[in-house]
Amino acid sequence: MALALAAAIRRGERTCLAVAEEAVRRARTSKLNAFARVDATATNRKLPDGPLRGVPVAVKDSICIKDETPTAGSRAVGSWKAREDAFAVARLREAGANVIGSTNCDEFGMGSTGETCQRGFTRHPLDLRRAPGGSSSGSAAAVASSIVPLALGSDTGGSIRLPAAWCGVVGVKPTYGRVSRRGLLAYCSSTDCVGVFARSVEDAAFALGLIAGHDDGDATSSQECVPDYLSMLSIPTNDRVASINVEVDDDIESVVAGASNALKADQCDALSPQFLRDCAAAYHVLAAAEAHSNLARYHVNHENPPFGAEVTRRVALGKRLLGERHAEGLYERAVDVRAQARARLDDVLSSVDVLMLPVAPTAAPKLNAPSVITKEARGSLARDLRDDLPRDYANDFLTAFASLAGLPALSVPFGRTSGGLPVGVQVVGKAFDEAAVLRTARRLELIRDDALSSPARRVLLSEDD
Amino acid sequence: MLQRVITARLQAVLRTRRASSGFRPVIGIECHVQLNTPTKAFCRCAPSTTAPPNTRVCGVCLGEPGSLPVASTDAPLLGLKAAVALDCDELAETLEWDRKNYQYPDLPKGYQITQARTPLARSGKVQIDDRTIRITSLHLEEDSAKTTDVLDHNRAGIALAEIVTEPDLRSGTEAAAFVRELQQVVKRCGASRARLEHGELRVDVNVSVTQEGEVRERVELKNLNSLRAVRLACDFELRRQALLYESGDTVQRETLGWNGSETYVMRDKGGAAEYRFSPEPDLPPLPLTEALAQLDRVQIEETTPRAARRRCVAAGLDSETASLLVDRDLDAFLLEAVDSGADAMTSARWLLGEVAALSTELPSSFTPRDLADLVGAVAAGTLSRRSAKELLPVLFQEHLGVAAEIEKRGLARVDDADFMSGIVAEIIDESPDEVALFRAGKTKLRKVLMGRCMKRARGRADPKKLGEALDEALL
Structure with a gap:
C-alpha cells in the first residue's frame, strides 16, 4: 500500500531504487x-522529498507525461509528445511519487471493458479470459496485481469505478472540477474527471488530496478548498446513507444488500432504474457530441484518422446528432435529462449524505461478451436511442448518472461473487463532499476486513474467501 | 467555368452600360476586429501580426491534446467597450462560449471557439452622415491560423470581435464609409488597432439586389482588405447581379473574392453551412457583472468619432472639415492647437493642406503648440504665409519653437519704414531702365518692380506697406 510503503522508505526499510526496480x-x-509504456529511467530518478517519496505510480495513457506520447489507446495521436506533465501527474511527482509508466485504456476512454484499446486489451488480474473493465483498464489491473499501489485514471461515465469494481480495488471519481483536467486527453469535457486507484480507502483519500485543488490552467477547475481527506476518514459521523434499488445479478445484489444492511441504509426510491438508464443514454448522446468535437483535432493532419471502430462510431454519431439528425431533438433531450438528473440528485442529497448502489449489473465478464438487451420504457430516451448505443452500454447504467450530475463517486471492493470475482459497492455523494463518500467507503472497508478476520461473519462474503 | 464565361461577358457589358435602376442594392457587412489584448483569447501567448511565423504559439493555440482554453478577461472588456461605442442597447450579462465545429486546415482544434447562442452585445448603430446603419450583434471568437506560404499559427487564438450589420447599406461608397467609421469607432475606444493592411480589421460583405421588395439570393464577398476594395467590389457585384437578372439569369449563393477589378468564385458555401454548434464545455459561463460595472459609458462615448466631430464643430469647424480631421485622426491635435489659442478653421486648413502635404504622419517634434504659434504668427501679421510654409519643414525637425526659429532665420515680417525704403531704394537703383520707362508712363512696370521688391524682402515685408514705400519712391 502506498502510505505504508512511503513510511517504510522513510524509515529506511526499503530503498527507492529497490522499490522502483x-x-x-x-x-x-x-x-x-x-x-x-514502462519508463526505465524510473530506477535512477532523483525524487523530491515528499509524503509519497519513492512510491511507484502508474498513469492512464490518456494523461500527459512530459516528453512522452499519451496514446489514449489510439494510433491517432501519432508521435506527438507532451510539452508538460498533466496537472495531476505534476502533483504526484511533487509529492515524491515515482511515475513508472503509462497504462492501457479503451481508445480515448470510449469503452467499458478495455477492449477498444488499439494496443490490445488488458486482461483481468484474477482471470486472464475476463475483461478488467474500462476504460481505465491498465491502471485498475496494475493496482489490483500490486505492480503499483497507486494509479491515475479518468472517469467520464464510469471509467474508474467500473474497472475498480471488477478488479477489486478502490477507484475514486471526484466531483467534476475537483481535479484539473489539464493534460488529460479530452473525451467528454463536461464529465471527464481525473481520479485515483488504490488498494485502500486511506491511500485513495491521501492521493486524491494531493491531486485535488484549483488550477488556473483549467477554467472548470474549482476554487473550493481541499479538506484533509485522510484525517477526515476517522471522524465519527452520522452520515445518512440511502441505497438505490436496481436490477443486477443476484451475486451483486446480495453483496450490496449486505453493505446496505451493515450501514443501516435507508431506501431511496426517487431514482428509478429507467431514470438511471436514461441518464446513461443521455450521457452517450452528450459524450458522442463532445467527442466528435474534441477528437476533430486528430482530423487536422489526417483525412481519416486511424481511429478504431468504436471511436469512429461514436464520433460519427456525435456529428450526426449535432448535424443532420439534430432535428430529432435527441441532443436537447439529453441536455434536459442532465438538468433533471442534477435537480433530482440535488433533491435526494438534501436529505441524505451518500447514496449506495452497485457499480455494474455484473461482475467482470468474459472478454468479447455479448451485448445485454434491456427493456426500455416507451418514450424514454434510452429506448429512442437504442440503435445508437454501444454494445456494452449496460455497463454504464449505474455509473453515468453521477457523471452527468458531476457528483463524487467511488467503488470500494466489498465481497465476491460465487465465482470468486470481486464486487464493488458504489458510493455517491454531494458535490465536493468527497469526504463523506470516502468515509462511507472506509466504514465498508472496515466491516469487510472485520468479516474477513471473523469466520462468524463470513455471511457478507462468498465462500471462496 | 460557366462563371468565368459569364464574368467575361459581363466585364464587357459592365464597361459599356449601367444596370437599370429597378434594382435596389442590399448590402450587409461582417467585420472581424482583432482585439488589442495583451494575450490571445484563451492562452498566454502575446499576439503579433508581424512576428516571424509560428513564434507566438503554445499547446493551447495549437490545439494540442490535453490542452485547455482559459478565457482572458481582457477580450470581453474590450468587446464591451466596442459594443458601447457602437451604441449597442443589449449587453450580455453572462459570457457564454460555443464551439463552431468544422474542418479547415487553418483551424487546429477542428472547431472554433465562438459565441453562437448569446452574443456579447446586440442592437447597435452607426451613423453615416444622415443614414443609420443598424448593428445586429457583436460577438467574441478566436482567430484562425493564417495560410501564407506556411500555415502560421501566430494568428490562431487571437481574440476577435465579429460585428455584423443589418443589410442597411445601399452602395459601395456607403459600405466603405461604414467600414471607415467602424474602424474609427473600434480604434478610438481602444478595442483594436484596426489596421486593415495588417488584417486587424477584416471585412466580408453580403451583397444582393432586390426588385419590388422581392428578396434575392446573396453572395458573400470575402477578404476585402482596403476601403477601396470594399467600394469597388460592392459596386461591381451590384451591377453584375442586376445585369444577370436583367438578362434572365439568376445569382448563385456563393463566396466570392475580389482581384482588384472583378469578383471571382472562391468556394461553394453549401458544404460549410452546417457548423454543428455546441456549447463549449471547457469554458463555464462567466458573469459579466464586474466588467459591466467597470464600463465607463460616458468616457467611452467621448472616444467615439461622433463625439470627436462634435467637439471639432464646437471648436468652430464646419462639419465637413470636422469629418475630414476625424477620419485622419487629426482632431485631437487640432483641438489642442485651438486650446493654445489658434483659430480652428485656419488651423484645420493648415493641417489638411500644407501639413498633410509634407507628411502623412505628424512627427513628434511638431506639436499643437507649434501649429498654434505658426497660425497665430500668420494671423498677427508677424509671419507671411510664404514664410510660414518655409518654416514648416523646420518644425518637423528638432527645433527651438516657432518664435525662436522665426527670429533665428530672420523670417519675421518687418514693419520698419527704413527696411522698406531700403529695399525699394536698392531695387530702384538696380532697375534704372524700368524706373525710367515707368516714369515715362509705362505704369504696368510697377508690378515688375513690386515683384522684385517682394522677392528681395523674402516674404518678410507687408506687401501693402512695401507697395506704399515703392509708390512713394517712384513719385
Whole structure:
C-alpha cells in the first residue's frame, strides 16, 4: 500500500531504487498487458522529498507525461509528445511519487471493458479470459496485481469505478472540477474527471488530496478548498446513507444488500432504474457530441484518422446528432435529462449524505461478451436511442448518472461473487463532499476486513474467501 | 467555368452600360476586429501580426491534446467597450462560449471557439452622415491560423470581435464609409488597432439586389482588405447581379473574392453551412457583472468619432472639415492647437493642406503648440504665409519653437519704414531702365518692380506697406 510503503522508505526499510526496480520489472513481465509504456529511467530518478517519496505510480495513457506520447489507446495521436506533465501527474511527482509508466485504456476512454484499446486489451488480474473493465483498464489491473499501489485514471461515465469494481480495488471519481483536467486527453469535457486507484480507502483519500485543488490552467477547475481527506476518514459521523434499488445479478445484489444492511441504509426510491438508464443514454448522446468535437483535432493532419471502430462510431454519431439528425431533438433531450438528473440528485442529497448502489449489473465478464438487451420504457430516451448505443452500454447504467450530475463517486471492493470475482459497492455523494463518500467507503472497508478476520461473519462474503 | 464565361461577358457589358435602376442594392457587412489584448483569447501567448511565423504559439493555440482554453478577461472588456461605442442597447450579462465545429486546415482544434447562442452585445448603430446603419450583434471568437506560404499559427487564438450589420447599406461608397467609421469607432475606444493592411480589421460583405421588395439570393464577398476594395467590389457585384437578372439569369449563393477589378468564385458555401454548434464545455459561463460595472459609458462615448466631430464643430469647424480631421485622426491635435489659442478653421486648413502635404504622419517634434504659434504668427501679421510654409519643414525637425526659429532665420515680417525704403531704394537703383520707362508712363512696370521688391524682402515685408514705400519712391 502506498502510505505504508512511503513510511517504510522513510524509515529506511526499503530503498527507492529497490522499490522502483521491482515495480518496473513486474510491469514489464506482467501478462496483463496493463502497461502501454514502462519508463526505465524510473530506477535512477532523483525524487523530491515528499509524503509519497519513492512510491511507484502508474498513469492512464490518456494523461500527459512530459516528453512522452499519451496514446489514449489510439494510433491517432501519432508521435506527438507532451510539452508538460498533466496537472495531476505534476502533483504526484511533487509529492515524491515515482511515475513508472503509462497504462492501457479503451481508445480515448470510449469503452467499458478495455477492449477498444488499439494496443490490445488488458486482461483481468484474477482471470486472464475476463475483461478488467474500462476504460481505465491498465491502471485498475496494475493496482489490483500490486505492480503499483497507486494509479491515475479518468472517469467520464464510469471509467474508474467500473474497472475498480471488477478488479477489486478502490477507484475514486471526484466531483467534476475537483481535479484539473489539464493534460488529460479530452473525451467528454463536461464529465471527464481525473481520479485515483488504490488498494485502500486511506491511500485513495491521501492521493486524491494531493491531486485535488484549483488550477488556473483549467477554467472548470474549482476554487473550493481541499479538506484533509485522510484525517477526515476517522471522524465519527452520522452520515445518512440511502441505497438505490436496481436490477443486477443476484451475486451483486446480495453483496450490496449486505453493505446496505451493515450501514443501516435507508431506501431511496426517487431514482428509478429507467431514470438511471436514461441518464446513461443521455450521457452517450452528450459524450458522442463532445467527442466528435474534441477528437476533430486528430482530423487536422489526417483525412481519416486511424481511429478504431468504436471511436469512429461514436464520433460519427456525435456529428450526426449535432448535424443532420439534430432535428430529432435527441441532443436537447439529453441536455434536459442532465438538468433533471442534477435537480433530482440535488433533491435526494438534501436529505441524505451518500447514496449506495452497485457499480455494474455484473461482475467482470468474459472478454468479447455479448451485448445485454434491456427493456426500455416507451418514450424514454434510452429506448429512442437504442440503435445508437454501444454494445456494452449496460455497463454504464449505474455509473453515468453521477457523471452527468458531476457528483463524487467511488467503488470500494466489498465481497465476491460465487465465482470468486470481486464486487464493488458504489458510493455517491454531494458535490465536493468527497469526504463523506470516502468515509462511507472506509466504514465498508472496515466491516469487510472485520468479516474477513471473523469466520462468524463470513455471511457478507462468498465462500471462496 | 460557366462563371468565368459569364464574368467575361459581363466585364464587357459592365464597361459599356449601367444596370437599370429597378434594382435596389442590399448590402450587409461582417467585420472581424482583432482585439488589442495583451494575450490571445484563451492562452498566454502575446499576439503579433508581424512576428516571424509560428513564434507566438503554445499547446493551447495549437490545439494540442490535453490542452485547455482559459478565457482572458481582457477580450470581453474590450468587446464591451466596442459594443458601447457602437451604441449597442443589449449587453450580455453572462459570457457564454460555443464551439463552431468544422474542418479547415487553418483551424487546429477542428472547431472554433465562438459565441453562437448569446452574443456579447446586440442592437447597435452607426451613423453615416444622415443614414443609420443598424448593428445586429457583436460577438467574441478566436482567430484562425493564417495560410501564407506556411500555415502560421501566430494568428490562431487571437481574440476577435465579429460585428455584423443589418443589410442597411445601399452602395459601395456607403459600405466603405461604414467600414471607415467602424474602424474609427473600434480604434478610438481602444478595442483594436484596426489596421486593415495588417488584417486587424477584416471585412466580408453580403451583397444582393432586390426588385419590388422581392428578396434575392446573396453572395458573400470575402477578404476585402482596403476601403477601396470594399467600394469597388460592392459596386461591381451590384451591377453584375442586376445585369444577370436583367438578362434572365439568376445569382448563385456563393463566396466570392475580389482581384482588384472583378469578383471571382472562391468556394461553394453549401458544404460549410452546417457548423454543428455546441456549447463549449471547457469554458463555464462567466458573469459579466464586474466588467459591466467597470464600463465607463460616458468616457467611452467621448472616444467615439461622433463625439470627436462634435467637439471639432464646437471648436468652430464646419462639419465637413470636422469629418475630414476625424477620419485622419487629426482632431485631437487640432483641438489642442485651438486650446493654445489658434483659430480652428485656419488651423484645420493648415493641417489638411500644407501639413498633410509634407507628411502623412505628424512627427513628434511638431506639436499643437507649434501649429498654434505658426497660425497665430500668420494671423498677427508677424509671419507671411510664404514664410510660414518655409518654416514648416523646420518644425518637423528638432527645433527651438516657432518664435525662436522665426527670429533665428530672420523670417519675421518687418514693419520698419527704413527696411522698406531700403529695399525699394536698392531695387530702384538696380532697375534704372524700368524706373525710367515707368516714369515715362509705362505704369504696368510697377508690378515688375513690386515683384522684385517682394522677392528681395523674402516674404518678410507687408506687401501693402512695401507697395506704399515703392509708390512713394517712384513719385
